[in-house]
Amino acid sequence: MTDFMSAFWIILTGALVAGACALAGCFLVLRRLAMLGDAISHAILPGIVIAFLLTNSMNVLSMFVGAAAVGLLTTFFVQWLNSSGVQNDAALGVTFTSLFALGVVGVSLFGHAVHLDLDCVLYGEIAYTPFDPLLWNGRYLGPRPVWINGGLFLLNLTVITLFYKEFKLAAFDPDMAKAVGLPVTFLHYLLMILVALTTVGAFESVGVILVTAMLITPPATAYLLTEKLNRMLIFSVALGALASLLGYLISVQLDCSIAGAMASVCGLLFAAAFLFSPTHGLVIRWIRMRRLRHRVADEDALLWAHRQWETEAAHSFTAGQLGESLQWLASEAHASTRRLNLSGLLNLEKGRFSLSESGHTKALGLIRAHRLYETYLDELGYPPDHQHDPADRVEHHLSPGLVGELEKATEHPDKDPQGKIIPTAE
Amino acid sequence: MTAWLNDPNTRWVLTGCVMLGACSGLLGSFAMLRRRSLLGDALAHAALPGICLAYLISGGQRSLPLMMAGAFLAGLLGAFCVQAVTRYSRIKEDAALGMVLTVFFAFGIVLLTLILRTGGQKAGLDKFLFGQAASLVGSDVRIMVICSLLAGLVAIGLYKELKLLCFDPGFADSLGFPSAWLDALLNLLIVAIVVIGLQAVGVVLMVALLITPAAAARYWTDSLSRMVCLAGAIGAFSGALGTYFSTLAPRLATGPLIVLSAAVFFLLSLFLAPRRGLAAKAWRGWTLRRKVARENTLRSIFEWAERENAWNQPIPVEKIAARRGQNPSRTVHNLTLLAREGLVQFQEGKAYLSEAGRGEAHRVTRNHRLWEMYLMHEQELRSDHVDRDADIIEHVLNPDTVAELEELLRQHGLEPQRPPSPHPLPG
Numbered sequence: 001m002t003d004f005m006s007a008f009w010i011i012l013t014g015a016l017v018a019g020a021c022a023l024a025g026c027f028l029v030l031r032r033l034a035m036l037g038d039a040i041s042h043a044i045l046p047g048i049v050i051a052f053l054l055t056n057s058m059n060v061l062s063m064f065v066g067a068a069a070v071g072l073l074t075t076f077f078v079q080w081l082n083s084s085g086v087q088n089d090a091a092l093g094v095t096f097t098s099l100f101a102l103g104v105v106g107v108s109l110f111g112h113a114v115h116l117d118l119d120c121v122l123y124g125e126i127a128y129t130p131f132d133p134l135l136w137n138g139r140y141l142g143p144r145p146v147w148i149n150g151g152l153f154l155l156n157l158t159v160i161t162l163f164y165k166e167f168k169l170a171a172f173d174p175d176m177a178k179a180v181g182l183p184v185t186f187l188h189y190l191l192m193i194l195v196a197l198t199t200v201g202a203f204e205s206v207g208v209i210l211v212t213a214m215l216i217t218p219p220a221t222a223y224l225l226t227e228k229l230n231r232m233l234i235f236s237v238a239l240g241a242l243a244s245l246l247g248y249l250i251s252v253q254l255d256c257s258i259a260g261a262m263a264s265v266c267g268l269l270f271a272a273a274f275l276f277s278p279t280h281g282l283v284i285r286w287i288r289m290r291r292l293r294h295r296v297a298d299e300d301a302l303l304w305a306h307r308q309w310e311t312e313a314a315h316s317f318t319a320g321q322l323g324e325s326l327q328w329l330a331s332e333a334h335a336s337t338r339r340l341n342l343s344g345l346l347n348l349e350k351g352r353f354s355l356s357e358s359g360h361t362k363a364l365g366l367i368r369a370h371r372l373y374e375t376y377l378d379e380l381g382y383p384p385d386h387q388h389d390p391a392d393r394v395e396h397h398l399s400p401g402l403v404g405e406l407e408k409a410t411e412h413p414d415k416d417p418q419g420k421i422i423p424t425a426e
Numbered sequence: 427m428t429a430w431l432n433d434p435n436t437r438w439v440l441t442g443c444v445m446l447g448a449c450s451g452l453l454g455s456f457a458m459l460r461r462r463s464l465l466g467d468a469l470a471h472a473a474l475p476g477i478c479l480a481y482l483i484s485g486g487q488r489s490l491p492l493m494m495a496g497a498f499l500a501g502l503l504g505a506f507c508v509q510a511v512t513r514y515s516r517i518k519e520d521a522a523l524g525m526v527l528t529v530f531f532a533f534g535i536v537l538l539t540l541i542l543r544t545g546g547q548k549a550g551l552d553k554f555l556f557g558q559a560a561s562l563v564g565s566d567v568r569i570m571v572i573c574s575l576l577a578g579l580v581a582i583g584l585y586k587e588l589k590l591l592c593f594d595p596g597f598a599d600s601l602g603f604p605s606a607w608l609d610a611l612l613n614l615l616i617v618a619i620v621v622i623g624l625q626a627v628g629v630v631l632m633v634a635l636l637i638t639p640a641a642a643a644r645y646w647t648d649s650l651s652r653m654v655c656l657a658g659a660i661g662a663f664s665g666a667l668g669t670y671f672s673t674l675a676p677r678l679a680t681g682p683l684i685v686l687s688a689a690v691f692f693l694l695s696l697f698l699a700p701r702r703g704l705a706a707k708a709w710r711g712w713t714l715r716r717k718v719a720r721e722n723t724l725r726s727i728f729e730w731a732e733r734e735n736a737w738n739q740p741i742p743v744e745k746i747a748a749r750r751g752q753n754p755s756r757t758v759h760n761l762t763l764l765a766r767e768g769l770v771q772f773q774e775g776k777a778y779l780s781e782a783g784r785g786e787a788h789r790v791t792r793n794h795r796l797w798e799m800y801l802m803h804e805q806e807l808r809s810d811h812v813d814r815d816a817d818i819i820e821h822v823l824n825p826d827t828v829a830e831l832e833e834l835l836r837q838h839g840l841e842p843q844r845p846p847s848p849h850p851l852p853g
Contacts, residue, residue, distance in 0.1 A: 029517075034524040035464055042630060084696065084704060089463045090641045097634030098689035101682035104631075108677045210535075213528035220521045251536075255543055260535030267529030274515055282514050 009143050011248050014262050016149035017202040018214045018240025022222075023156040024194045025215035026233050029223060030171040033191075035089070036078065038212045039096035040192060041199040043074040045103030045208065048200070053110055060148065063200055071196025074099060075189060125205075125259075145205050152201040156194055160233070163187065168229055206259035213263035214240055217270050224273040224280045239269055294339065296396045299366055300326065301336045302345060305355050306363035316352035365403075368423040370395040371416035372406040378417040379410060387417065400425075430673045435563075439626075442567040443665030443684060446623050449574040450632075451639035451661030452581055453619050455654045456612060458640040459592040464520075465613070467633035468508060468527040469501040470620045474534025474629070476500025478541060490566055494573075494621050501617035504530055566625065573622045577615050578658075588612065589650055627681030635661060638688040645699035664688035716763075718821050721790045723760040724769065725820075726750055727779055728787035737784070740776030794820040796831040803838055 028037045044067050051066030074095055081091035132144045160167060170177040170187050178184050195215065202211045222235035247262030254261070275283045301322055309315060323333030337353050340346040345359035355363065373391040378384070398406070404425070407413075416422055430436055457463050473496075480489075480496025504526045511522040581588065590598045591608045598605050616636070623632040643656035668684025697704050726749045731737050743761065747754040761777050764770040769783030779787055797816040801807045807815075823831075835841045 029521045032518050032520050034518075034521040035467075038467075038524050038527065081696075085702065086641055086644075086696075087458070087461065089461055090458055090637050090644075093463045093467065093633055093637035094641055094689065094692055097631060097638070097685055098692075100630050101634065101685035101689070104682040105678065105686065108679060108682075109675070210528065210532055212524060213532050216521055216524040217529060220517050220525060223517065224515060254536070254540065256536045257539040260532045260539065263528060263532030264536055267525065267532065270525060270529070274511065274517075280515055 007248065007252075009146060010258065011245050013143065013145045013149055013205050014244030014248065014258075015241035016146065016153045017198075017205055017211070018218060018244050018262070018266075019237040020149060020153040020156045020198045021202070021211060021214035022218045022236035022240045023153070023160055023233060024191065024198055026219040026222070026229075026236055027160075027167055027171050027191055028195065029216060029219045030229075031174075034216045035092055036075070036192070037195050037215045039078070039092050040071050040074050040195050041208045041212045041215070043070050043096045043099040043103075044196065044199050044203065046070060046099050046106055047103075047196075048203075049103050049106035049110065053106070060144075064197055067196045067200035068193050070099070071192050071199075072189060075192040148201045149205065152198050156198065159190065159194060163190070167191070171229075206262065210259045210263045213266050214243075217263070217266040218243065221266075221270045221273045224270075224277040227279075240266070243269060294336070297328075297332065297336050298340050298345075299362075299396050301333075301340060302355070302359060302363045303366055303370075305346070305353070306360065306367065309355060316349070316354040318352055322353075364423040365400075366395050368425070369398045369403050369406075371420060371422045372403060372410060372413075373398065374416045374418075375410045375413050375422070376406050384417060430670060433673075436669065436673060438564050438567045439680065440666060440669045442570045443626055443669050443680065444662045445571045445574045445665075446619075446626055447635060447639070447661030447663070447665030447684065447688075448658040449578040449581075449619055449661070450623060450635040451643070451657035451659070452578050452654055453615055454636035454638075454640035454661075455643065455650070455657045456581065456588050456592055457616055457636055458644070459650075460609075460612065462612075462616065463637045463640075464523055464633070465505065465508065466616055466620050466636040467630070468523045469504050469617050470624060470629045470632045471527040471534075472504030472530035473497035473500050473621060473624060474531050475537055476503075476534075477624075478534055478537035481541060482537070490569060490625075494569070497621040497624060498617055500530065501621060502614070505613045505617060570622050570626070573618065577618050577622070580611075581615060584608070584611070585651075585654075592650075627684055628679075631681040631685045634685040634688060635664070638685070638692050639664065642688070642692040642695040645695040645702045660688065660691050664691060714821075719756075719760050720764060721821055722750060722817070723757065723764060724779070724783065724787040725790050725794060727770070727777065728784070728791050731779065732791075738778055740771070740773070740778045743775050743777065746777065790820060793823050793828060796828065796835065797823065799838070799840065800831055800834060804834065 047070030251261035476496035
């Protein structure tokens with residue numbers, strides 16, 4: 001098998017694991033069951049041990065059955081402890097750690113007879129994928145992990161497609177789901193079985209602990225990138241596949257654990273979305289807030305300049321005068337005037353600023369919005385000394401359409417409650 | 427029996443595990459009350475990259491303080507990431523915990539494999555994951571004991587503040603307590619105890635030591651101080667038991683056995699605790715059901731006799747069963763019990779109230795009717811809406827409440843008139 005072929009199988013396995021995990025994991029994240037997913041992937045261990053003890057082999061089917069059983073058992077225990085009064089996180093913690101401890105003892109006592117290596121269970125060895133062939137009547141069909149994880153991916157896809165509407169409702173509005181008569185408990189256990197099966201299928205490749213990374217991280221990343229469930233599912237599968245590819249490449253470069261690299265890349269992708277997601281990214285939000293602040297400040301500066309021009313016939317001013325009057329820092333005043341100058345709303349001559357044509361127009365538009373809003377508040381019954389401050393804040397956020405509505409609602413007034421002329425729309 | 431204590435190494439391990447168990451129980455109580463139990467899990471996993479980095483920085487020396495410091499810093503970073511993700515994005519806490527747990531751990535695995543490539547020791551990972559209490563030497567245990575003691579003493583010293591923080595953070599804020607700092611301190615103590623315990627019990631199982639003794643102790647008491655002490659005691663015992671069991675077979679790691687001991691304590695508490703335990707609850711439920719059945723049966727007979735004005739006429743069981751909407755065999759069962767108490771004469775499938783029974787049935791019926799009066803006149807419910815409610819409440823009215831209801835009767839002028847004595851009374 002060529003290097004390229006090996007790499008292809010490994011990346012494909014990783015992608016299939018990540019995809020299967022992502023599909024189930026989206027619902028875990030949405031229903032705040034991420035730690036239950038983690039618990040199940042830890043609790044799988046005793047299931048595997050028991051299956052091994054009972055069948056005396058590492059037969060895949062028996063392990064799946066053992067895993068599904070343990071997954072159900074864990075979920076059931078946690079529910080039962082919850083209803084007996086143990087709080088949710090404590091119930092989870094007690095259940096999965098006890099089961100895991102049981103599994104570890106089991107492996108210590110019985111595991112070494114058939115290569116049930118703890119390291120392998122825990123972080124897998126995806127590099128062996130190309131060397132683990134599936135043979136059917138002597139024909140080579142590709143690596144076994146590809147078939148197993150591919151099958152699991154298809155299983156998850158099928159179940160989620162079949163029950164899409166039900167899962168969706170149960171995730172977003174569990175009370176309504178119950179009220180409408182959906183079998184909420186059945187759906188819950190179904191999801192947990194999928195998680196358990198996916199975990200077992202993947203443990204040979206990436207190990208139980210890293211499966212959880214792929215269960216939670218790509219869905220959480222996708223959650224930051226979209227508002228729609230179907231897109232979230234698609235994105236999380238894509239992100240998982242991407243992490244698989246990049247992780248493999250990095251691990252080849254650094255000569256380190258492949259599965260570890262894949263999961264680390266999942267984390268890096270999340271960090272990137274956390275900071276730079278167009279809708280939810282921290283950095284993006286900060287930039288947006290900054291732009292908003294600047295726009296409001298600039299508009300306030302324009303209005304001040306216009307009032308200067310109107311009342312004191314002072315046609316030019318310095319940034320310092322602006323700052324002093326509005327009680328801004330000198331740096332803020334300088335920055336604002338610079339921005340207004342660059343956008344052509346203020347002219348600069350010999351160190352002094354003055355309103356340009358477009359500056360006048362814009363200021364008049366703001367004044368129009370301000371005075372119409374004051375008129376509107378007046379008609380609502382606000383006392384005269386309560387009108388200016390709200391208008392001062394709102395004037396920056398009224399679109400031309402909204403201003404038109406205000407004008408209609410106040411029946412096209414000429415003057416505001418203080419008797420000042422309202423500029424018309426030009 | 428004490429032969430296992432002869433080995434000095436075992437004694438060290440025992441000391442370390444007992445100390446660890448006690449302090450985990452102590453801190454775990456606060457963590458549980460702050461709903462932070464699983465944070466310990468995340469931090470225990472997050473410590474791996476810290477340990478690996480410390481190993482790399484120290485050039486391959488297995489220096490315990492340095493590795494603990496690395497674990498500690500990584501744990502703090504993990505806690506910080508959980509808080510940052512939860513606060514600054516729409517991701518909820520459970521997903522944040524899960525991500526920190528797994529991604530940090532994965533990064534740790536990457537570092538670990540890098541270390542192995544450059545000739546480090548493989549045994550490190552096993553030790554980290556499951557603890558290798560058996561390989562603890564005196565110096566290790568000394569550090570463990572001192573750090574555990576410190577963490578424990580800090581928690582005890584700040585007991586009042588931590589108690590307030592757990593139960594009423596808003597009030598703590600309003601009193602001017604530095605809640606954010608106390609919270610951060612609690613996180614720090616959790617990280618510390620997790621790091622200390624990693625050596626003895628390993629990653630996954632460390633969180634068990636934080637949660638299980640506290641959860642077990644919760645069943646025995648509602649008082650925080652008792653819960654904390656009990657959790658510490660359970661933790662300490664689990665540590666001792668786990669150490670003992672691990673000496674029984676050569677391949678058994680101490681960590682899982684300590685956790686299983688704690689789990690057994692938890693199950694025992696779950697079932698056997700006096701008030702909150704399942705056995706006690708089942709008992710209470712059973713005695714209440716018996717009381718209700720008894721009183722309802724008495725009342726049924728009383729009301730029938732009242733309507734027919736036939737106080738000594740035996741009533742067939744079927745009629746009583748029909749009144750209660752019950753299966754007649756259940757009615758037979760209830761009547762048998764009442765007959766044993768002497769409240770009812772039950773022969774040949776027919777029953778009537780005895781003297782004593784009439785008094786008791788009267789009391790029960792009176793309670794029922796008092797409550798119906800209350801509902802009709804004070805709550806202004808319609809007369810056909812009151813029976814079901816009274817059916818439930820009548821069994822649990824205590825004498826004080828009955829006295830209040832009688833006062834209400836008087837106010838509404840509905841108190842049955844007692845005829846005045848026709849002759850002068852002595853005294």
